[in-house]
Amino acid sequence: MKTTEVSSLFGSLETNGVEIVFSSNEEELLDCAKHSSLRFFQLKHEQGAVHAADGYARVTGKPGVVILTTAAGVANGITGMTTAYGDSVPLVVIAGPLLDKCCNSSFQEFDIAGVTMPITKHTFYVNNFSELEAVVRPALTIAGSGRPGPVLIEFTPNAVSRPPVKLGPRHGKESKPKTVQRSIELAAKYIESARKPVLFIGGGAIISGASELLTEFAQQARIPVVSSLMGIGAFQAADPLYLGMLGMHGTFAANKAVHHCDLLISIGVRFSDRTTGKVSSFSPKSKKIHVDIDSAEINKIIQVDLPIVGDAKEFLCGLKEQVHVEKIRENTEIWVNEVTKLKRTVPRFEKSNSILSPQTVIRMLDEFSSGDAIVVTDVGQHQMWTANNYTFTKPRTLITSGGLGTMGYGLPAAIGAAGADPTKQIICVSGDGSFQMNLQEIITAVSYQLPIKIAIMNNGYLGMVRQWQEMFHQRRYSAVKITSPNFAKLAEAYGAVGFKASTEEEARQVIKAAFAQPGPFIMEFDVIEEENVFPIVPPNQGNDQVILSR
Template sequence: MFLEKEFKEEIDLSKSLKLSGVDCLFGCDDQGLIPGIDQSNIRYFQLNHEQAAVHAADGFARATGIPGVVLLSSAAGISNAITGIATAYSDSVPLVIIAGPLAAKPQNKEALQELDILGITMPITKYSFKLNDWGRFAEALQSALTIAADGRPGPVLIEYTMEPSADFQEEIPSYRRHARSQMREGQMEKSINSAVELFETARKPVLFIGGGVISSGAADSLREIVRQARIPVVSSLMGIGAMEAKNPLYLGMLGMHGTFAANKAVHQCDLLISIGVRFSDRVTGKISGFSPKSKKIHVDVDPAEINKIISVDLPIVSDAKAFLSKLKEKLNYNQIFRDAEMWTNEVIGWKRTVPRFDKYHSILSPQAVIKKLNEYSSRETIVVTDVGQHQIWTAHHYHFSSPRTLITSGGLGTMGYGLPAAIGAAAACPGKPVLCVSGDGSFQMNLQELIIAVKYQLPIKIAILNNGYLGMVRQWQELFYHGRYSSVKISSPNFAKLAEAYGVPGYKVRSEEEVERVIAEAFQHSGPALIEFDVVEEENVYPMVPPNHSNHQIILSR
């Protein structure tokens, strides 16, 4: 393992972290790494599982826009962390993973603790390199932090190795030279002018925004353009929060579980301006039927995403903030408003159609729970979700008003993400309330991290929507496999009592009459609290676009 003596002689790890602006660190089993960290200067959060430690660093990064940093030991520590790294990679989250060997001396390649770390992480990292001299750690860390946040964000891995051939210095300049293929100034000006022309001649424009708008800090410019031009806006799941949910021009989420208004607007528009999106299958539905009447502008910092899935008329390789800032100054807002006013008024009317859900009079509905949680939360509340039906109900029924207030796994769909990511968000934003919405299936995947919320007395309120099923899979089996259920009914502990065993106040709610009282009581706690809601077992997420259908072929209810 790393030895305390080696750290003292070769490197002041805390000083290197501080010099690089890192004041918060996540990890798991320290394996001798912690003697190199002065915990009076660095806030160190030690979780119980490596996957959870990476999710926590991920939550920190999404809440702040600053790269999260995590320490991992090699071999099993790295393999445990793969899901967390892949989650961050899928959603373009800036992370720096510092990994090192357990052994003090090089081992035979067949030895228990040896693993090809770079080999197994290469497909899920933005960049990775080896370091064999702790004296150069500060330089390596600064480079890794820069690369992680530069251009399209992503995870970067530093592997400490004892192999004498490891050399990171020659690799980084080569990467930096090619990492960002931004348009040159003259080409960008020409593209902006072309975008303005398309904007000002459109009769039915729609803005489609994704996570790139939030990660680039472009929300203010976006809102100003929408305010003056009065054109409708739709978002991906990752773009939620860039527009205020209560803004009448915001139509909601697009795609498989998107709103009726968002899907219909994109299907009928004559100009689709897509910014910071990657056109996943959850957004597009059947490719041939996606926005068939529109000219398409696609703005993305990563040129590999443009024309990859959807062919576009005007590709623009640019940071979303840079593009929107320039566009904002050039648009003729009066002309756009005049030409698109009838369209905008029509589209706003569609918002009243959905989302809708069946009303139960005596059984607790999950949608009612989300709406009540929203009422008792503040504008500053950071909402973290796991993956499943509760994730989509939260996207539809919680009114997000600020960027970086919804933290969720979009690309990989990682169950077990919620609680550790909420720990990271709470560490990132001391004093801000954090709400973790989870399901009975997802929560059981990393529930051991409850003790960490207790250890650090983090103000996390956990809401578990317990329906006794892996709900999203059950819904597919009901709708598309004639109700032939297979391996979707699950068993769960009494989560409220389990929370109390960990030292967390636990509550159980079975009816709508209890919801308001219990939420109010739980939210009064300064530390963590858990509420288990026994909700309708076979409630479905609507709207829904069936697989291999176009987005306008939407199911609104049973």
């Protein structure tokens, strides 16, 4: 790609409101970025670049933009695109042989659109830069509209023009379906007649911007709230009505409440297996309302009594006009007292054989961080410890890979989060297994002096897999014991600050020092090898089968 063409690309993005672009090593892009008002983040690996764009998108709600300039780069970015697709994250991926290369089975060429078709909402083909202006705006619109997701813009110079790729109800240009008034009226009747209602909120509640309305409705109507992992932050964790996360590693109170409720109001959720457990035993006594922007999610896993295809915020706006909250409060007072008592009295599952427990580390991070800190996690035990022990108060402050469960997501996504808002505290919680999958991006955090505080739980295992092998396969451990570098010294080698802690007192000192340091800071915490995440609902069991400890 010539300098003038790159400038044209950047100009088109700027014109359409893009503020930041992520990519990997490409000199043409880096040179042009110096003469553009666009902020340009150059990561060391394409997967990291896509995860960074994803982290930016989750924090801001705006589409993240990433440029991948070779076929190998696109292949490296597939994991990031799939992660974004699974969690409904808006991305615009600009890809193709952007350098001056022939496109007839040349070096580093493959069928980009064919490979990415199942994990994109829409694909645009651009054969020359004169077409770009007409493509960027609709790409950004499609990525962020309806149920968000990745959109691909593929440059195919010298190739035969091809029509845009468009698939199914989740793909292509979507318009937000309008919630049917009759359905809202019926939902209001269901809620007013319920004695044991529960609000189950997911990532869709955050994506739609429904958090404020949701909080107002739940508090006024006095309805207990549970969330999926992706819904954490939509409702304040400290509120007495919040029972916690639902599902395999959800709280005792949340699982019991959903199992015994007579009405489950599900908003922006997809009923994954980690949430429902055994489908036939999921909330067996309840009528079910399911509100989702994507019609394909309705009745896909859980059969519901009242399906509503629509935006969560629009639904709650309509519901507010229909329900009589005084009547609901009268009906639910006994129920609310019952389930909130479970939250207060059931043990917090803190038994630990560690001198330093991971739960304690998470609560210390919570203690020293500000109320609007952004917490990014990798995938594994540390992810669940964070979900259950950090007090989230705002939407878009927990950034994590839910649907795909992508190890290596945390650090590059934290870079994107820091790019989204450099004034916020950014905490990246990882494990010794996950962190090693994209640790090369330490140098990116150092280069840009990003305020990322990285907490690594080092237990010498792929902990979540090891826990399953211990609990459900009679400790037949296989391929879960791992080795790691000294992360504190590795930080120093990359030019960051790093310290190690093995006791609570050391942990307190290290965390305090980390938040006093302006740039990236790596904290390594030694925890016992066989520390488990509790509670846990065994696979293929009902939500009432909660195990509190080993």
